[in-house]
Amino acid sequence: MDALSNLMMGFGEILTPFNIAIIFAAGLIGTVVGALPGLGPSAGIALMLPLTFGMPEASGLCLLTGVYMGTMYGGRITSILINAPGDAPAIITALEGYPMMQQGRGAMALGISAFSSFIGGLFGLLVLIFAAPIIASYAIYLGPPEYFLLMATGLGTVMLLAGDQIAKAFLVTCLGVLVSTFGSDYVSGQIRFAFVPELIEGIDFVAIIIGLYGLGEVFYNLEKRVKLNLGKPGFRMKEFIPGKAELSEAAAPTLRGSLLGTLIGIVPGAGATVATFLDYALEKRLSKKPETFGTGNIAGLAGPEATNNAAVPGSLIPLITLGIPGSGGTAIMLGALIMFGMRPGPLLMTTSGDIVWAMIAGLVLANVFLLASNVLLIPVFVNLLRAVQGNLANVVIALCVVGAFSLAYSPFNIWIMLIFGVVGYLFKKNDYPTGPFILAVVLAPLAENYFRQSIMLGQGSAGIFLDRPISLTILIVMALIVVLSVVSQIRKSRKMRLAAAEGE
Amino acid sequence: MTFLSKAAGIAAVSLALVGAPALAEGFPDRPMEFVAGYGPGGGHDTMLRTMARLMEQENIVDVPINVVNKEGGSSAVAMGYLNARKESPYYLMSITSSHIATPLTSNIGLNYADFTPIARIGIDPELLVVNTAKGYESLADLKAEGRMLNVGGTATGSIEHIVTMQLAEKTGMELNFIPFQGDGEVVTALLSNQIDFAITNPGPVSDYLSSDKFKALAISTEERIDSLPDVPTFSEQGADIKISLFRGLTAAPGISDEERDALIAMVTKLFETEAWQKEYIEPNAVVPLVVTGQEFTDYLAETEAVYRETLGDLGMLGN
Numbered sequence: 001m002d003a004l005s006n007l008m009m010g011f012g013e014i015l016t017p018f019n020i021a022i023i024f025a026a027g028l029i030g031t032v033v034g035a036l037p038g039l040g041p042s043a044g045i046a047l048m049l050p051l052t053f054g055m056p057e058a059s060g061l062c063l064l065t066g067v068y069m070g071t072m073y074g075g076r077i078t079s080i081l082i083n084a085p086g087d088a089p090a091i092i093t094a095l096e097g098y099p100m101m102q103q104g105r106g107a108m109a110l111g112i113s114a115f116s117s118f119i120g121g122l123f124g125l126l127v128l129i130f131a132a133p134i135i136a137s138y139a140i141y142l143g144p145p146e147y148f149l150l151m152a153t154g155l156g157t158v159m160l161l162a163g164d165q166i167a168k169a170f171l172v173t174c175l176g177v178l179v180s181t182f183g184s185d186y187v188s189g190q191i192r193f194a195f196v197p198e199l200i201e202g203i204d205f206v207a208i209i210i211g212l213y214g215l216g217e218v219f220y221n222l223e224k225r226v227k228l229n230l231g232k233p234g235f236r237m238k239e240f241i242p243g244k245a246e247l248s249e250a251a252a253p254t255l256r257g258s259l260l261g262t263l264i265g266i267v268p269g270a271g272a273t274v275a276t277f278l279d280y281a282l283e284k285r286l287s288k289k290p291e292t293f294g295t296g297n298i299a300g301l302a303g304p305e306a307t308n309n310a311a312v313p314g315s316l317i318p319l320i321t322l323g324i325p326g327s328g329g330t331a332i333m334l335g336a337l338i339m340f341g342m343r344p345g346p347l348l349m350t351t352s353g354d355i356v357w358a359m360i361a362g363l364v365l366a367n368v369f370l371l372a373s374n375v376l377l378i379p380v381f382v383n384l385l386r387a388v389q390g391n392l393a394n395v396v397i398a399l400c401v402v403g404a405f406s407l408a409y410s411p412f413n414i415w416i417m418l419i420f421g422v423v424g425y426l427f428k429k430n431d432y433p434t435g436p437f438i439l440a441v442v443l444a445p446l447a448e449n450y451f452r453q454s455i456m457l458g459q460g461s462a463g464i465f466l467d468r469p470i471s472l473t474i475l476i477v478m479a480l481i482v483v484l485s486v487v488s489q490i491r492k493s494r495k496m497r498l499a500a501a502e503g504e
Numbered sequence: 505m506t507f508l509s510k511a512a513g514i515a516a517v518s519l520a521l522v523g524a525p526a527l528a529e530g531f532p533d534r535p536m537e538f539v540a541g542y543g544p545g546g547g548h549d550t551m552l553r554t555m556a557r558l559m560e561q562e563n564i565v566d567v568p569i570n571v572v573n574k575e576g577g578s579s580a581v582a583m584g585y586l587n588a589r590k591e592s593p594y595y596l597m598s599i600t601s602s603h604i605a606t607p608l609t610s611n612i613g614l615n616y617a618d619f620t621p622i623a624r625i626g627i628d629p630e631l632l633v634v635n636t637a638k639g640y641e642s643l644a645d646l647k648a649e650g651r652m653l654n655v656g657g658t659a660t661g662s663i664e665h666i667v668t669m670q671l672a673e674k675t676g677m678e679l680n681f682i683p684f685q686g687d688g689e690v691v692t693a694l695l696s697n698q699i700d701f702a703i704t705n706p707g708p709v710s711d712y713l714s715s716d717k718f719k720a721l722a723i724s725t726e727e728r729i730d731s732l733p734d735v736p737t738f739s740e741q742g743a744d745i746k747i748s749l750f751r752g753l754t755a756a757p758g759i760s761d762e763e764r765d766a767l768i769a770m771v772t773k774l775f776e777t778e779a780w781q782k783e784y785i786e787p788n789a790v791v792p793l794v795v796t797g798q799e800f801t802d803y804l805a806e807t808e809a810v811y812r813e814t815l816g817d818l819g820m821l822g823n
Binding site: 046049140141143144183184186187188194199202322323324325331334341343345346347412449453456457459 | 549570571572573580581584588610612652654659660680682683684685688691692693695696698699710711712714715717783
């Protein structure tokens with residue numbers, strides 16, 4: 001077992017008091033950064049970067065990967081507690097976690113998501129340790145046509161997020177696509193709808209998320225005078241450590257989420273956000289009670305939460321084996337590797353293998369620390385929320401404003417957030433789903449660009465989608481899913497007609 | 505009113521005068537941001553991150569430097585970002601030929617003259633790179649394919665695009681240019697044979713060249729360069745293409761002359777260090793031809809004229 005002995009060597013490197021302290025601190029910092037709306041993995045890693053100068057390489061990299069992993073744990077906290085996702089991969093967590101919070105099961109939602117985060121991270125790490133080079137060498141064969149189909153599948157899940165309001169979902173999806181077209185288009189370099197220079201960059205979707213969910217919720221609650229059901233103050237373990245019933249409900253979704261997150265995390269250019277949406281759609285499809293999704297379903301919470309944590313080690317795979325970053329966070333990691341004087345590329349494992357293995361060992365340790373600290377801190381978070389409940393609206397607004405400002409250190413995004421706060425309020429008041437909207441904002445530009453690149457690669461012919469084996473397979477699977485769901489719909493309606501006929 | 509505003513004006517002027525000599529010494533007095541117009545792992549990103557690290561290491565600045573990636577729109581996104589930071593001397597943006605070309609090909613309402621040019625760092629040649637597995641040995645081999653070839657590069661209207669179009673024009677090859685977002689994506693596409701060849705700077709592919717996964721078939725310099733002695737020039741192979749990328753730095757619009765000089769002093773100090781030569785110039789095969797300030801502005805004006813003509817010939821000028 002070559003990988004195991006390398007990993008042991010890595011552990012030998014990092015099991016010093018200094019490195020253990022660094023990894024522990026990194027996890028905590030990451031959790032806090034991830035929990036703040038607006039600050040996600042990219043921001044967290046970028047903030048820590050200057051601190052790593054002058055550290056030994058292995059310690060510095062452990063700090064960065066620890067923060068990266070920590071933000072994925074942290075993102076779920078504000079999603080669940082105040083419905084303000086800390087970053088894009090945590091949007092889905094809010095869809096199921098916040099309803100649980102409203103029902104007084106917030107601590108349990110935090111507990112379940114902490115465990116599924118841990119399993120997701122662990123699964124991704126195992127793949128990273130044992131299969132990184134093999135998997136990476138295949139992952140590069142996915143190109144623009146496959147990415148496009150992946151994004152199209154993601155957009156297709158709109159209908160699953162829609163529930164029974166297909167027309168409304170379709171309308172907000174179109175609105176989301178429209179919002180996503182603002183700014184410069186990199187395929188042609190043309191600028192669209194840039195009424196003010198700031199819009200040349202397009203609208204930062206994190207500002208939209210903060211406004212839509214965080215601020216929109218505050219406006220709505222102010223009008224309805226909603227009071228969160230926080231239960232009695234308590235620090236009892238059984239409130240937040242999932243019991244047998246919860247665990248058995250969460251186990252299968254967690255494993256599926258881990259697998260999906262790792263796979264999609266590896267593909268450069270896809271990322272954790274798409275993975276969480278796909279996983280949520282998958283869980284809803286497999287669920288026996290799909291109607292409970294959106295009202296605090298444990299499978300819908302555990303699966304995507306495992307997914308976004310599994311995507312972290314997943315996205316490290318192309319980075320350390322090929323020097324290709326698969327996400328915003330790993331993109332900054334790439335810069336860090338360069339700054340440490342290492343050359344990310346196919347030779348990295350040969351030239352700097354010891355440091356890379358130390359980093360991987362550090363991640364394993366960070367994941368364990370993060371589970372422990374996140375579970376133990378749940379009572380702190382919940383009781384903190386209880387303490388500020390009287391002024392919760394003010395606290396949330398402050399967090400949202402600071403978060404929006406910190407995106408580009410400019411007040412422009414505060415305006416964007418305010419606008420989408422009002423939009424979010426109107427959506428909620430008139431019962432329009434927000435999920436399809438944000439999904440379109442995030443995925444539509446990616447789908448557009450990959451589609452155009454595909455057509456260009458095909459030299460003007462759409463046949464490229466059929467010529468490539470992987471893309472053809474995805475197309476066939478998509479077609480099968482459509483056919484099967486149509487057939488099952490027809491069967492269902494026939495059964496209902498029969499039942500109605502018998503009733504007469 | 506008039507008295508007050510006059511007084512304020514005088515106060516501002518005297519403050520500026522008093523502030524001026526202190527500026528160079530104490531600058532920068534708050535964290536700086538380096539802006540890359542392309543994705544991480546690419547030429548811009550690597551350069552800025554190396555700069556940030558060495559500035560810290562060589563004690564040229566004692567404030568943190570953050571590198572941010574504002575990719576997209578053939579650097580239009582980054583230009584918009586920097587333009588929104590008018591009069592702030594704490595931002596430096598890496599620029600290359602796209603800084604000139606993008607305003608010409610797209611109507612973005614900004615051009616190089618809106619910013620404050622600081623320095624040209626050097627010249628970065630363009631390589632024609634193929635995947636070794638394909639077995640191409642020369643330009644003639646590519647031409648012998650006799651079909652339309654897919655070419656990868658970053659951004660429409662970029663120098664990679666211009667080199668591709670010139671190559672098509674001068675050799676009669678049928679070439680189909682595909683803009684990717686960042687060098688990392690170009691490398692992936694070439695690794696997996698999704699494109700037939702890539703036009704790229706040496707930096708992002710150097711590891712792949714030294715491990716024989718990729719092979720460089722041509723270089724866009726006048727003569728072969730020392731770091732890649734086995735790579736023939738385009739001209740040697742009968743295609744007269746001699747455009748190289750410049751690499752430079754520009755600052756936000758409307759900063760004062762003192763602030764501009766302080767920035768020039770700061771980067772010049774870096775360029776004179778041995779570490780900079782060893783860790784950036786040499787590994788990236790950059791030819792270090794530094795010009796600063798007004799001289800750099802003039803160079804940009806000349807470059808723009810050349811681009812206007814080339815892009816016009818290629819029918820790529822915007823309105």
